[in-house]
Amino acid sequence: MADAARPPLRLADARRRPGVAGVPSPCVGVCRMDAATGWCQGCWRTLDEIAGWGQADEARRLAIWAQIEARQELTT
Secondary structure (H helix, E strand, C coil): CCCCCCCCCCHHHHCCCCCCCCCCCCCCCCCCECCCCCCECCCCCCHHHHHHHHHCCHHHHHHHHHHHHHHHHHCC
16 A cells, blocks of 8 residues: 555654644645555545544544554554
8 A cells, every 4th residue: 555665654754844833734645545444545544534634633633643653553
C-alpha cells in the first residue's frame, strides 16, 4: 500500500510545518483510499477519521495520530 520511498508520517514532523498550531492535520494531499486496508494512501486515516477531523477535539486528533503511527508500524 504505502510507497516505501516515502518517509513515515509522524506527528512530531507535522508539528514542524510552517504555520501549524494545535494538533496538525495528517493530510499530505495524496487522497486515495486503499481498498484492502480502508486507509488513505497519503495520510493513513480511515474515511471516518478524515470526515470527523474538523469536529474532533485535540484528544481525538491525538488518538487519530497514534493510530496513524501504529498503522505504519504494521506495514514495515
